[in-house]
Amino acid sequence: MLAQVLAVIIFLLMFLMIVMDKIERHIVTLISGISVLLFVFGIGMHSWAAIWRTLNIQSLFHLPFWYSAGAEEASSGINWATILFIAGMMVMVEGMGRVGFFRWLCLRIAKLVHYRTIPIFITFMIISGILSMFIDSITVIMFLAAVTVELARLLKFNPIPVILSEIFCANLGGSATMCGDPPNIIIGTSLGFTFSDFVKNTGVNALIALIFSILYFYFCFRKKLRASGDSGSDDFQYPDPRDAITDKTGFLIHCVIFACAVVLLVTHAQTGLTVAAIGVFIAAVTLLVSGKNALKLLKKVDYKTLVFFIGLFVVVSGLEETGILEMVASLIGSLCGDNFMLMIGIILWISAFASAFIDNIPFAATMIPIIRSLAETQGAGSLAILAWTLSxxxxxxxxxxxxxxxxxxxxxxxxxxxxxxxxxxxxxKYLAPATVLVILISMIFLFVRYV
Amino acid sequence: MGKQLIISIGREFGSGGHEIAELLAQEFDLPLYDKGLIKHVAEKKEVDSKSLERYDEKPRFRLSSRRVRGFSNSPEEHIAQMQFDFIRNLAEEGKSFIIVGRCAETVLKGNKALTSIFVLADMDEKVKRVAGRMEMSPEVAEAYIVRNNIKRKLYHNNHAQGKWGDSRNYDLSINSSRLGIEKTADFLASYIRERMARDGE
Known part of the structure; x- marks a missing residue:
């Protein structure tokens, strides 16, 4: 009982501190994680086994962590596969950014559509969605938004509608694959799903939703963009995409590495390489080819986010080990009874609503053990459906x-x-209705396809 | 102090700090930057100043803002930062000016040309001034003053380490109710002249 109370208090305090944003969130989760180890597992449960399970270091020395013939093995405690994969992708993305890949891509697309406002608006939405399937949305938006503002100044259009649409499509694209958004990588590695599992399920949903989203944003913003975008003047020099490339050889090498990462991810169920192995491999290759810039790349890795994940996994383990999440699951289970459709609806809308206001990473990490428990009462195949719903x-x-x-x-x-x-x-005004629209479309998709 | 002269004036709402700044600007023939500063920032960024004005000197609301890898979604924070950069650049270029509010005493801290002043006043004087200027009843005026001072305090303390109105952060803190606006401005002018003379020696 003491352990349960402590686990809940630490969890709620952690969430409150993250929302308050007074202390950096990685420090919050790290202190919360240490508190769980000391107070919940140490004082409350007197359980070395719980600490050992949560630290999960032993998993790093098992072959299935790096190579598994079938689907990846499910895990609990600190999800090292997520940490290693995200770290690896961070190194790769830093390498790509250094040689000017993202700026080149944005300018290349703008040139392809002859620097016309509406085509830029639509193609940037699409590229935002596609890139976010493989690269973290922060990097995608950082570069896309910067180029959008640059083009907006040149072509005299308001960049805000374009940037908002890019943001929405980046989040949508992230939902399509296992590596698109951190919740997906946590869901995938925790529950043992593959990249292609995600593409065949959340990917199809994202594609349908993307079509509706492009239409929605087009009808919302077309007048604003047309009104502001017709400068009628050509007294300026369009930026040359080639100027964005800072190192031609490096550019080609990093393009190849990115292509390799995509191929390895798409085929990882067939090759048996886990996402952790892919992350480490891609990072190692990027560092090797970066030569003297390798140290700079390593310094640019966002270690704070990695620490944030580690602390978070420990706190969620506190709730899991003390049986709190099982209690929440049985509460949801009793609320829904045998109505699986209602369960999907509740998980979908609660996840969407919660993620609109709080970080979706701790939310998803907390929900995974809950949906695992719920699935046990709902029969075969239900775990996957609940996973797609949560994602x-x-x-x-x-x-x-x-x-x-x-x-x-x-x-x-x-x-x-x-x-x-x-x-x-x-x-x-623009993105909340778009989100409701897409969640509605997703609900229909989930009901039609799985129930 | 040499040739460059920068005067920063923090002020309570209704204390007459802005009028004192105007008088000092006339006295020393200096450009005055106040809420109009946003227009200069907008010009530099080639954007419409109206879109920036609503976030001027406003505090960041913690629950509605979030930081990710050094990025913040708070427009208030960005507008404040742009203004800080602007006045910092002016100071670095060796320009002389008077700046009202905008945490200038903190932003320009360490600049030898800076004289930082905070103007306060008794509540009844503030109420009289605000009620007259804005055609409000004294009760409404007092509530309005309190609200605005809370906003200024939050804005300041959000961006500066020292607390708003804490005399330790300023060269001078002065109550304008004691001498009235003009005499307070005269007193401050003589203080500034004295400092200029000493620094010129």
Missing amino acids: VGADIGGSATPIGASANVVGTSVAAKEGYPVGWGYYC
Whole structure:
């Protein structure tokens, strides 16, 4: 009982501190994690076994962690596969950014559509969605938003509608694959799903939703963009995509590494390489080819996010080991009874609503043991359906408010720094209805396909 | 102090700090930057100043903002930062000016040309001034003053380490109710002249 109370108090305090944003969130989760180890497992449970299970270091020395013939093995405690994969992708993305890949891609697309405002608007939405399937949405939006502002100044259009649409599509694209958004990688590695499992399920949903989203944003913003975008003047030099490349050889090498990463991820169920192995391999190759820049790349890795994940996994383990999450699961289970449709609806909308206001990563991490328990009572195949529901809700729900997802914060920040501030009112006026629309579409998709 | 002269004036709402700043600007023939500063920032960024004005000198609301890898979604924070950069650049270029509010005493801390002043006043004087200027009843005016001072305090303390109105952060803190606006401005002008003379020696 003491352990349960302590686990809940630490968890709630952690969430409160993250929302308050007074102390950096990685410090919050790290202190919370240490508190769970000391007070919940140590004083409350007197269990070395719980500490050992949570630290989960032994998993690193098992072959299935790096190579598994079938689906990846499910795990609990600190999800080292997620940490290693995200770290690996961070190194790769830093390498790509260093040689100018993202800026080149954005300018190349703008050139392909002859620097016309509406085609730029639509193609940037699509590229935002596609890139976010493989690269973290923060990086995608950081570069896309910066180029959007640059083009907006040149072509005299308001960049805010374009940036907001890019943010939405980045979150949507992230929901399509196992590596698109951190909740997905945690869901995939914790429950043993593969990249292609995600593509065949959340990917199809994301594709349908993307089509509706492009239409929605087109009808919302076309007049604004047309009115402001017709400068009628050509007295300026269009930026040359080639100028974005800082190192031609490095550019080609990093393009090949990115292509390899995509191929390895898409085929990992066939090759048996786990996402942890892929992350480490890609990072190692990137560092090897970067030569003297390797140290710079390593320094740029966002270690704070990695620490945030480690602390978070420990806190969630505290809830799991003390049986709190099982209690929450049985509460949801008794609320839904045998009605699986209702269960999907509840998980989808709660995930979406919660992610609109709080970080979707701790939310998803907490929900995974819950859906695992729920699935045990619902029969074969239900775990996967609940996983897709959680993934879609947590990934897409974050688009509704400016603080719901990292891409939103980065996109609006880049715009504001350039003199285009985006308040809650303007943001929610367009993106909250879009989020509700896409969640509705996703609900219909989930019902039609799985129930 | 040499040739460059920068005067920063923090002020309570209704204390007459802005009028004192105007008088000092006339006295020393200096450009005055106040809420109009946002127009200069907008010009530099080639954007419409109206879109920035609503976030000027406003505090960041913690629950509605979030930080990710050094990025913040708070427009208030970005607008404040742009203004800080602007006045910092002016100071670095060796320009002389008077700046009202905008945490200038903190932003320009350490600059030898800076004289930092905080103007306060008794509540009844503030109420009289605000009620007259804005055609409000004294009760409404008092509530309005309290609200605005809370906003200024939150804005300041959000961006500066020292507390708003704490005399330790300023060269001078002065109650404008004691001498009245003009005499307070005269007193401050003579203080500044004295400092200029000493620094010129």
